[in-house]
Amino acid sequence: MAGRSPLLVGVALAVIAAVAFGIAAPVVGWASHGAGPIATACLLYAGAALGAIGARLVGRRAAFTLGRPDARRVVAIALLGAVIAPVLLVWGLHRTGALTASLLLNLEAIFTVVLAAAIHRERIGRRVWIAVSLMAAGGAALSLDAATHGSGGVIGALAVVGATVAWALDNTLTQPLSARDPLDVIAAKAGLGAACTAIVALAIGDPWPGTRNALVLLACGLTGYGLSLRFYLLAQRRIGAARTGSLFAIAPFVGALVAWLAGERALGTWAIASIGLLVIGVWLHLTEGHRHVHSSRVTHGRSQPGG
Numbered sequence: 001m002a003g004r005s006p007l008l009v010g011v012a013l014a015v016i017a018a019v020a021f022g023i024a025a026p027v028v029g030w031a032s033h034g035a036g037p038i039a040t041a042c043l044l045y046a047g048a049a050l051g052a053i054g055a056r057l058v059g060r061r062a063a064f065t066l067g068r069p070d071a072r073r074v075v076a077i078a079l080l081g082a083v084i085a086p087v088l089l090v091w092g093l094h095r096t097g098a099l100t101a102s103l104l105l106n107l108e109a110i111f112t113v114v115l116a117a118a119i120h121r122e123r124i125g126r127r128v129w130i131a132v133s134l135m136a137a138g139g140a141a142l143s144l145d146a147a148t149h150g151s152g153g154v155i156g157a158l159a160v161v162g163a164t165v166a167w168a169l170d171n172t173l174t175q176p177l178s179a180r181d182p183l184d185v186i187a188a189k190a191g192l193g194a195a196c197t198a199i200v201a202l203a204i205g206d207p208w209p210g211t212r213n214a215l216v217l218l219a220c221g222l223t224g225y226g227l228s229l230r231f232y233l234l235a236q237r238r239i240g241a242a243r244t245g246s247l248f249a250i251a252p253f254v255g256a257l258v259a260w261l262a263g264e265r266a267l268g269t270w271a272i273a274s275i276g277l278l279v280i281g282v283w284l285h286l287t288e289g290h291r292h293v294h295s296s297r298v299t300h301g302r303s304q305p306g307g
Helices: 004-032 037-059 068-096 098-104 106-120 126-148 150-178 182-204 211-239 241-261 269-298
Strands: none
Touching: 004 068, 004 098, 004 241, 037 068, 037 182, 068 098, 068 150, 068 182, 098 106, 098 150, 098 241, 106 150, 106 241, 126 150, 126 211, 126 269, 150 211, 150 241, 150 269, 182 211, 211 241
């Protein structure tokens, strides 16, 4: 039991992170109507930063665990994950709709797995590569579906894809920080991101949302980008970047379900086909993870990340 516990806990943390992030996507799309993408990104990561700082104060944490050697990495993940990615996501959400954008977020898992294999040399099983291929095909089908809504839909879809690339790079660069206190990483990343986007939004006159929507976005940032990132980092510490990214692939389906329940029912033939491909891809990821959990029982908990 003790040997398999880290794997099971890591899987649970990754799933919680995915659900929190998945719910955030459609809520951000609705709450940011009338607001600019840069101002929206600022509020999201301001919420994440305030949550991390507040939790740190309440928990009376010890000294800050990030040091000077981590500075360049923290700046990089802040620019990628707290500036570029959310701005692209919000911009794309306004043009593709919450349902399509949520499903496109599946591509983050693909890019995370590929980068984990290329940069961290994590071992990736054949089933995962098949899953990655199916999910990539699903993303292509979604892009074709977006094309039926005109050029704006295609451009919006490409913006969301760009956001997934930025977040995948963020995930990969963040892994070496997984031994640090997650609250410190979130506070530094989100704080820097919020500061950068606030300066740009004010400089270019990006419109801000009303008070109620601003509070919703702050809350969304606290849960979907703050708590979600904390659980993601804790999961990476236990099961590696590739497997965490694989499990995180359920997030888009959570977002799509929320959008569908809220009345967004426009699904074309290509979108329906993409859902089938994405579901099979995620199933292959999850069943591959199950095989590693089973293997870990035989080898007394010695698992290989990236299954």
